[in-house]
Amino acid sequence: MDSIEILTALGTPAGRNDPYPYYAALHELGEAVRPSPGMVLVVGYDAINSVLRDPGFRAADDATWDQALPGWQEQPVFVQGADWLLNINGARHARIRSLIARAFTARRVAGLEPAIAAMADDLLNAMADHGADGSAVEFMHDFAFLLPVTVICELLGIPDGDRESFRPIARDLAGIFEINDPENMPAINAAAVELLAYFTGLAAKRRAEPRDDLVSDLLVVSATGDGRLTDAELLHNLTLLLVAGFETTTNLLGNGLQVVLTQPAVGDAVRDGSVPVAAFVEEALRYDSPVQLTSRVGYETKVGGVAVASGDDVMTVLGAGNRDPRRFAHPDTFDPLRADGGPLSFGGGAHFCIGAALARLEACIAFPRLLQRFPRIAAAGEPVRRDTLLLRGFDALPVTVR
Ligand code: HEM
DSSP, X not given: OOHHHHHHHXXXXXXXXXXXXXXXXXXXXXXXXXXXXXXXXXXXXXXXXXXXXXXXSBOOOHHHHHHHSTTGGGSHHHHHHTTSGGXXXXXXXXXXXXXXXXXXXXXXXXXXXXXXXXXXHHHHHHXXXXXXXSOXXXXXXXXXXXXXXXXXXXXXXXXXXXXXXXXXXXXXXXGGGSOOOGGGHHHHHHHHHHHHHHHHHHHHHHHHSOOSSXXXXXXXXXXXXXXXXXXXXXXXHHHHHHHHHHHHHXXXXXXXXXXXXXXXXXXXXXXXXXXXXXXXXXXXXXXXXXXXXXXXXXXXXXXXXXXXOTTOEEEEOHHHHTTOTTXXXXXXXXXXXXXXXXXXXTOOGGGOOTTHHHHHHHHHHHHHHHHHHOTTOEEOSOOEEOSOSSBOOEEEOEEEOO
């Protein structure tokens, strides 16, 4: 197969369902390939790392959209997205990122631990009730989706009573991370408008009466110091934190559980402590990354032996880099005790995931509880993969828990 055939196959439902054989075929062609003019696919671990750490490669930003997406200003999701950390570069990115990082501290993340454990236990209790008679429980719906979205709400300080109505809107907005059918855009834009209105109201409340939450801290940080955040930058990045933070973590929980369901010995090893849960989580991130790819705008250079031209769409396929046989021994084997760990799943360089510690914490709290609580957890029917390429996960993962 040449690179165009492989890319075409990756875009089919079968390719999205299991991209790994196609990634393996790409690795045989080299660290990077140029399937068509204007596009470079980077699949080698080292090459991906070098692109993500090289400031010459820029995230697509509003200037890129002026060329590629005329009329983007008419769409609320792009107006907000133009301020998102993911879509800005250079000094502006550094300013906003450092302000957000000052509020989103390791202390704040670690402080969530007891709340995450309590939420996980509540969800496991409900799963135990639903499945007490041996009937199937839907893990994605009943656990993997609810835990991260509730944790993000807790982090941001969204009151309990508002959380239920939040979940479907947040899910709609997260649709922007996929390669979209134009017919999905009205729902995505409506969600963007609704979330912005919500955060505008929440920020006004916290400004009047600060609490111990991220929104209150960000308001303080944004009003002091040299850099400052504009109100729009602050509010827009709150919507980003919400959408970047839950579907990805949902997929880490689902993809990790699927390993346990298909390889029960792995679950037993986590239960008896012979595999530390952190090692299990790192290997789950590598083996089936919740984020499969990200991209950058190219400049005149070479990557993995392939020439890149200015303005090229450079796709760094994190999910492929995680299975690079040049980097990992037996890349298709799930081996939590491997000595050569180090997944690319949270990206690298200036845009490295700001929520990586939170996602890891959630998974490290959730898996031991889940596995101890349900020692006989087993698949109850065929899992249903989401038909998506960028975010990889399941729509349904039915299990029995008795
Ligand atoms: C397993 C879960 C997660 C995965 C796999 C993941 C993956 C990623 C990746 C690959 C990037 C870099 C994108 C790029 O370079 O273009 C990123 C950035 C980001 N992530 Fe995560 N993420 C996860 C969880 C979270 C959580 C829990 C939050 C927030 C609470 C979060 C917030 C962000 C933000 C704000 C950025 C943008 C950072 C920047 O551009 O400076 N993520 N994430």
